[in-house]
Amino acid sequence: METAPEADRLNLFTSTPLEAIKGKPLYRVVEDHIRTLINTGRLVPGDLIPSESQLAKALGVSPGTVKKAITNLVWERLLFRHQGKGTYVSRIDFEKSLFRFFSYGDAEGRSIRIQKTATARRRQPGPKDICRRLGVAEGSELVYIERLGSIGDQPILVEYSWWPATVVPGLENENIHIPDFLYALVLDQYGVPILRAQETLTADAADAKTAKMIGIAEGTPVVVLKRTTYTTGDRIVEVRTTKGRADRFSYKTEIP
Amino acid sequence: METAPEADRLNLFTSTPLEAIKGKPLYRVVEDHIRTLINTGRLVPGDLIPSESQLAKALGVSPGTVKKAITNLVWERLLFRHQGKGTYVSRIDFEKSLFRFFSYGDAEGRSIRIQKTATARRRQPGPKDICRRLGVAEGSELVYIERLGSIGDQPILVEYSWWPATVVPGLENENIHIPDFLYALVLDQYGVPILRAQETLTADAADAKTAKMIGIAEGTPVVVLKRTTYTTGDRIVEVRTTKGRADRFSYKTEIP
DNA sequence: AAGTGGTCTAGACCACTGT
DNA sequence: CAGTGGTCTAGACCACTTC
Numbered sequence: 001m002e003t004a005p006e007a008d009r010l011n012l013f014t015s016t017p018l019e020a021i022k023g024k025p026l027y028r029v030v031e032d033h034i035r036t037l038i039n040t041g042r043l044v045p046g047d048l049i050p051s052e053s054q055l056a057k058a059l060g061v062s063p064g065t066v067k068k069a070i071t072n073l074v075w076e077r078l079l080f081r082h083q084g085k086g087t088y089v090s091r092i093d094f095e096k097s098l099f100r101f102f103s104y105g106d107a108e109g110r111s112i113r114i115q116k117t118a119t120a121r122r123r124q125p126g127p128k129d130i131c132r133r134l135g136v137a138e139g140s141e142l143v144y145i146e147r148l149g150s151i152g153d154q155p156i157l158v159e160y161s162w163w164p165a166t167v168v169p170g171l172e173n174e175n176i177h178i179p180d181f182l183y184a185l186v187l188d189q190y191g192v193p194i195l196r197a198q199e200t201l202t203a204d205a206a207d208a209k210t211a212k213m214i215g216i217a218e219g220t221p222v223v224v225l226k227r228t229t230y231t232t233g234d235r236i237v238e239v240r241t242t243k244g245r246a247d248r249f250s251y252k253t254e255i256p
Numbered sequence: 257m258e259t260a261p262e263a264d265r266l267n268l269f270t271s272t273p274l275e276a277i278k279g280k281p282l283y284r285v286v287e288d289h290i291r292t293l294i295n296t297g298r299l300v301p302g303d304l305i306p307s308e309s310q311l312a313k314a315l316g317v318s319p320g321t322v323k324k325a326i327t328n329l330v331w332e333r334l335l336f337r338h339q340g341k342g343t344y345v346s347r348i349d350f351e352k353s354l355f356r357f358f359s360y361g362d363a364e365g366r367s368i369r370i371q372k373t374a375t376a377r378r379r380q381p382g383p384k385d386i387c388r389r390l391g392v393a394e395g396s397e398l399v400y401i402e403r404l405g406s407i408g409d410q411p412i413l414v415e416y417s418w419w420p421a422t423v424v425p426g427l428e429n430e431n432i433h434i435p436d437f438l439y440a441l442v443l444d445q446y447g448v449p450i451l452r453a454q455e456t457l458t459a460d461a462a463d464a465k466t467a468k469m470i471g472i473a474e475g476t477p478v479v480v481l482k483r484t485t486y487t488t489g490d491r492i493v494e495v496r497t498t499k500g501r502a503d504r505f506s507y508k509t510e511i512p
Numbered sequence: 513a514a515g516t517g518g519t520c521t522a523g524a525c526c527a528c529t530g531t
Numbered sequence: 532c533a534g535t536g537g538t539c540t541a542g543a544c545c546a547c548t549t550c
Contacts, residue, residue: 025538051516062540067517075331077512083517084548093512197511203459203477203502221459221477221502246459246477251507255453256333256349281519307535318521323536339536340529 012037013050013058026061030069033059038078038089041232044193045091049079052087094181098199098225101251102244103151112151116159116180119213120146123165123172130162133228133239141165143172145182148213149244155214157244167192167237183229192237197229203246210243221246268293269306269314282317286325289315294334294345297488300449301347305335308343350437354455354481357507358500359407368407372415372436375469376402379421379428386418389484389495397421399428401438404469405500411470413500423448423493439485448493453485459502466499477502 013033024032037043049055052070056063070087073079081087094100103112126134126142134142142162149157161182163171168190170176179185183194202224211218222243229238269289280288293299305311308326312319326343329335337343350356359368382390382398390398398418405413417438419427424446426432435441439450458480467474478499485494 027538053516064541065539068538070517081517082548083546084515086516086548090512096509096511098507098509199509199511201457201507201509202505203479205477219475221461223459249458251354251457253352253354253455253457255352255455256346283519309535320522321520324519326536337536338529339527340534342529342535 012042013055027065027069027072030055030059030061030066031072034069034073035078039195039232039234041193043089045089045195047089048086049089092183092194092196094183094197097197097227098201098251099227099242101249102149102157102223103248114149114151114156114180116147116149116178118145118178119148119158120144121172121174121178126162130239133236134162134164135236136164143168145171145178147178149242151248156248157242158210158213159240159242161238161240163238186237192231194237195230195232197227199228200226201251202226204243206243214243214245216245223249268298269311283321283325283328286311286315286317286322287328290325290329291334295451295488295490297449299345301345301451303345304342305345348439348450348452350439350453353453353483354457354507355483355498357505358405358479359412359504370405370407370412370436372403372405372434374401374434375404375414376400377428377430377434382418386495389492390418390420391492392420399424401427401434403434405498412504413498414466414469415496415498417494417496419494442493448487450493451486451488453483455484456482457507458482460499462499470499470501472501479505 034043034049043049050058052063052066055066059066070079070081074081074087077090077093079087080090103114122144123141124144125139126136128138130142131138131140134140136142141164143165145159145161145163147159147161148155149159168186171186171189176185176189186192186194203221204224205219206214206216206222208218210222211220214222216222223246225242225244227238227240227242228236229240231237290299290305299305306314308319308322311322315322326335326337330337330343333346333349335343336346359370378400379397380400381395382392384394386398387394387396390396392398397420399421401415401417401419403415403417404411405415424442427442427445432441432445442448442450459477460480461475462470462472462478464474466478467476470478472478479502481498481500483494483496483498484492485496487493
């Protein structure tokens with residue numbers, strides 16, 4: 001899945017033969033260099049980066065300094081190492097999504113899959129608040145995708161997803177099959193890699209439409225999860241709101 | 257806040273002059289050694305640990321190995337370093353608590369303080385489910401503390417907290433002033449350090465009692481936060497349920 | 513066999529903290 | 532000033548992967 005042949009990939013790191021000191025420690029400079037290559041899309045998730053010794057030579061620093069920089073990025077989960085093979089750029093890990101905590105409250109049953117089926121797809125001028133969250137002009141053409149998530153035959157949540165039409169033209173077309181993991185399609189068909197996302201969790205009373213879709217009474221508590229999804233260059237490509245049955249959601253955390 | 261004079265503290269690390277190799281890398285052995293000292297209470301939060309060079313000599317390994325072990329524990333936030341002073345055991349960081357995300361949805365106003373006032377305190381045989389969560393025999397004597405949390409004069413959440421009476425004898429006494437941060441009192445008065453906690457977040461419809469206390473209608477959504485609190489030796493010392501207004505709660509996260 | 517990351521060592525020099 | 536952690540280097544040896 002490398003974007004470039006070996007030589008080119010190494011060239012990404014030779015642009016600045018000697019790193020300038022600006023108060024930053026050397027390993028920090030190396031870190032930031034790699035971070036930038038990822039954020040600008042010159043390295044994409046899954047890519048193999050040059051070996052530690054190659055990097056050390058290319059950047060004119062000692063191997064230990066490169067190792068420290070990479071170790072820090074590994075702790076941040078931006079990279080991962082595989083002994084004997086090399087160091088790779090991490091794929092975005094939606095296992096960390098709060099979404100994942102739907103349907104877990106039950107019998108400690110891990111890895112329950114939520115099936116999603118599209119219930120609406122269309123292209124339309126975006127509502128004001130959605131456009132604002134997307135950072136596009138009000139009234140811009142958006143693609144709207146609505147999906148119902150179920151476990152077995154029990155509906156459990158509804159997803160309301162909005163994309164700028166310029167990013168995913170034609171996605172509203174019914175002929176395109178939408179997989180459960182939408183972002184794989186977006187990468188394949190439109191070459192748009194999803195790099196990171198922000199999620200906000202709250203709870204609310206179910207609105208009439210959502211309540212009907214997941215088979216609960218209006219006003220019953222639902223968990224509300226708002227997601228903002230980013231591609232290269234910190235561009236927002238999706239805003240999504242998921243509303244799910246509160247009785248099928250529980251989020252667990254450790255302190256510290 | 258060190259528990260022991262300098263010599264004693266260093267002695268904690270000389271018990272095994274040479275570390276045995278059991279498939280584990282050396283730095284891992286050092287890590288586990290420090291972790292054990294903390295989990296057993298021989299090192300407590302706030303303690304200064306011996307310097308890296310002292311540790312290296314005491315354990316018979318190179319300074320680099322000690323540094324790597326400590327660096328890992330710092331990344332895990334179990335220790336923190338202060339250049340020129342030394343390395344300390346971290347205090348438990350309730351800034352990471354989900355509790356902290358109450359009342360933040362508003363105007364991005366950080367550091368809003370939630371005042372807590374005790375509304376009930378008594379000693380009584382524990383209900384079955386509480387005893388089970390605490391891991392004590394059913395019907396054991398427990399201390400029950402109920403507190404109302406408010407911002408200004410607006411009530412926002414209720415806390416229901418249960419402790420084994422053997423751990424905090426007399427805490428039900430009305431003469432003892434309970435500070436907002438209860439665990440400080442527990443450490444001072446009973447010498448029980450709080451080392452870690454687990455929290456689980458869900459949402460539910462408000463029960464009659466809670467609804468009345470925080471001034472909402474019964475059945476309105478509330479956020480439910482269950483906490484299990486641990487002291488040394490992984491002993492559970494408290495189970496707590498906090499119910500708060502859903503419209504004053506929002507939890508934000510980043511992926512990855 | 514060659515290349516990768518993983519472990520471990522040894523030492524130099526710097527920046528910060530206390531006295 | 533002495534002691535602490537912070538940075539950076541250099542090299543040896545090991546374990547894993549691929550050819």
